[in-house]
Amino acid sequence: MNDDFGGDSGQFLRSPMGVGAIIIVLLYAVAGLATGGKWSEEQRWLLSVFLIAYPFVVLGLFYKIFLKGDK
Secondary structure, eight states: OOSOHHHHHHHHTTSHHHHHHHHHHHHHHHHHHHTTSOOOHHHHHHHHHHHHHHHHHHHHHHIIIIIIOOO
């Protein structure tokens, strides 16, 4: 395990893709903590759908913004 996580994560913040990656990692960390609580079946299902769909939505937005751009 790396003892200098703050220094390493700071390198990712220099590019837009790195910022997106940090956001996804933090989202999954919070969602992982949230799944430990008592949730109804519907709430767990919605959280699962969100966790599966969110990275694809972010990937699609990055594709639209960075690869297609303003042509």
